[in-house]
Amino acid sequence: MKRLFIIVLGLTAGSLSFKATAQTTQATANDQMRFGIKAGATLTNIGKYSFLGQEYSTDHKAGFQAGIYADLPMGGGFAFLPEATFTQKGFKLKETVGETTGEINSTLNYLDIPVLIGYRPSPEFTLFAGPQASFLLSQKTVVKANGNEVTSTTDTDNLRKSVAGGVIGVGYSITPNININGRYMMDFQSAAKEDQNQDKAKNRGFALTLGYTF
Template identity: 70%
Template sequence: MKRLFIIALGITAGSLAFRADAQTSQRAANDKMRFGIKAGANLMKMGKVQFGDQLYSTDYRVGFQAGIYADLPMGGNFAFMPEATFTQKGGKLKETVSGNTGEFDSKVSYIDIPVLIGYKASPELTVFAGPQVSFLLDQKSTIKSNGNEIVSSSSKENFEKSIAGAAIGLGYAITPNINVNGRYTMDFQRAFKENVNQDKVKNSGFALSLGYTF
């Protein structure tokens, strides 16, 4: 019995020492200027689209994101965390009226530039928020009726070239190099130009990514 107690005590002490060493390594990493890469998926929608006199709420659309980021200590557990991320946004809609089914699907790609301020609540956990600007890359939108495509467009003419928005979220460092990041983003400005009758179309949604910090 005594031997089992000594073994258990040794395992516990070893686990605590390992955790303390990991936290020390993470604190040391948090004090350095660091850079990284990330990739993941998002769920985005476009708010409400108008067809005729009727407004329809769009559903979430799965997209891809990948980019680079920096983690620049500011002191007092705060950090400046700018990013540049390729992000697929857009939305989809499916409605059935009087036996006829209409479908709308839009995929719009942007380069997002978030300018984030992070607060390190613990060596592993970071809370962040800040403004972002999104720059339009390309888009493809289709409209179908009863499964048949009736309109397809890849023109960017009616889309705003840049949009102001914001992001808020959490980051968790699994190790000093590997982290996961979840956030909510929303645009403050409409996605279409003022001459287009779609003033309720604004991108918003959730993103989850895995990052590697060098």
């Protein structure tokens, strides 16, 4: 019985020591300037879209996001978290009028530059928010009628080349190096130029990424 008590005591002490070491490692990592890479998926739409004199609600479109980030501690649990990411946005729209079903599938590729401030209520969790500038890289829009392609364009003349927006989200560090990050993104300006009568067509949606911090 005495030997069993000693074994249990040893295992308990070892477990507590391991947990304390892990927490110390995590806390130390959070006090250092660090950099990382990330990649994941997006799910976005543009809200309302005007087409042929009618206004439609757009459906979500899946996309891709990948980029780099920095983690710069500011003290008091706060951190400066700038990023540069390639982000796919866009929308889908499908409507049936009479015997004709029309579809629009649009993909817009941006370089997003979020300038975020984060707060860590614990070493593992990070709450963050801040403004974001998005720079248009390319786009492709395909229009179909009854499943047949009518037209396809990569022209960007009618789109804003830069758009202001914002980001809010939460991150969780699985280990000091590996993290997951979920966010909601929304542009404050229309994706289209002012003369296109698309004031409500603003990129918005979610991104979920897996990151590695060096």
